[in-house]
Amino acid sequence: MQLLNKKPESLLDIPMHYCPGCGHGIIHRLTAEVMDELNIRSRAIGVAPVGCAVFADSYFNCDMIQGPHGRGPAEATGIKRSKPDAIVFSYQGDGDLASIGMAEIVHAAIRSENITVIFVNNAIYGMTGGQMAPTTLIGQKATTCVEGRTAKQAGYPIRMSEMLATIDGVTYLERTTVHTAPGVLKTKAAIKKAFQNQIDCKGFSMVEILSMCPTNWGTRLDNPSEATKFVNDNMMKVFPLGVYKDAKTV
């Protein structure tokens, strides 16, 4: 028998709690594969968020810290400035990064902290049960906007990559998706680049990844294509994929 594929060493072989059709499992695996390939597991320190990915501290096979909602980039700053040889990444969702942690992510970018940020955008609060996120689309239903988000009542979804691209301190920003196979491959390449930049001391890198949340979107759990269709037809219109910043050095 020949072993063709195995779980990356940077991911522990324990069951994950994520719902069927959720994108976090894919994104965890891609991050772990990149850590293996760049051989940085033994010096990686990951920052787990508050939200669905709170248990990322259990799944990644490297040193991990879990702290307050939205403060990941601040924690990562303290870690990186104290241990410059460590490879520090902050793994965050859209409520965490684009709402309560807006100041922390913007100012980490302004300081060009030499860290890697994995930003998972699924346009909803998952862990708390499907409330409206800052990234929730106009018309999208959530438990705090049951008739769908309206601009009049709640404003418009925030485009983090576009906004952060205006900041001089940012080295690399790309928005990708994991709802298709090519998207998964592109996401992995982007994550790899975001880590390589840190290894090369190039400054702040972030990958924004569009991801599925069938449970809280109310799409069918037995038919995951409903959720991938939502990413394809709705999210990608508001959050276009692409490289938003790729500076050589900052």
Next chain:
Amino acid sequence: MAEKTLMKGNEALAEGAVRAGCRFFAGYPITPQNEVPEYMSWRLPQVGGAFVQAESEVSAINMIYGAAATGVRCMTSSSSPGMSLKQEGMSYCAGADLPIFVANVMRGGPGLGNIAGAQGDYWQATRGGGHGDYRTFVMAPNSVSEMANLPAKCYEAAFKYRIPSMILADGILGQMMEPVEFTAPEVDPKKLTEPSWALGLNHGREKRIVKSYDLREGYLEKIVLERIKRYKQIEQTEVLYEEKMMDDAEIAIVAYGTSARISVAGMRLAREKGLKVGLLRPITLWPFPKARIVELSKRVKKFLVVEMSMGQMVEDVLLSLNGRAEVHLLAKPGAAVATADELYKTIENIVKKGAKEYAAAK
């Protein structure tokens, strides 16, 4: 350094922290503590440390959360309104058993209050401040020399018990200049052994996790109960206080920080008039010198609490005494400061005119 240097309280505090091994500082400007981050911004790079001016107090305390998780001696400082913002992070540090060092150079409150020295954050400092069941090791300097030398004690306790530690000073102590002697032994962080829980370069060892949560039923309770054992040990072994003229005292003043300095002046006036007054100055506010107060109450039957707040520390004195002696209060809220004369008159009123005690007056 054996010789004395003339220094401002806030600068002595910063230099004291550096000498105690601090190598990471994050802070945000707020009066009257600005000299601390200003000093750290040039001083830390000299010793191979790092300084970050954070975008907010919230971010600063979370930078400390991250830095402390790597085992480094780190610090943030602020003043009252900023300390409120830091309470989220304080709670997480307590929950993750991280040995952080925080300084609060208190000002008038509540709200924006004013920028003069005050002691209105006693409850916030000693009762937790943030959410959940936890304690902070709190020390109260009363001179620029203590501003310089207590940070070492804070780090010592913080690392020994894995608990957040705090200097609770006020704007007067932060801004005044006095001769300082650095007596605490200087710490070279490179010579400290890396804590067994610190995140870092793992060289093939098992992964480590720093976190404050455990969702499994019954587990959080066990974690908190283990922490409470450490709190009990701190209460038994780490209490620090100073006494003046207590041997023959018939009335004991209890005061900390700037209030204790004023109390010494008021006490001298009273002694000149033949009133037998002594002073108990808690240096640790938590743990509070409860046992000493109980011991004193065997012969001292009148206690006077002097504080630059509405009557906060007096509750600890009342709890300690539990009815064993009369308790009086000279409270100066709103960044007001008692004068020595006012203090003398208060003492005279208690001793000679039988002023109503605080709890009864309530």
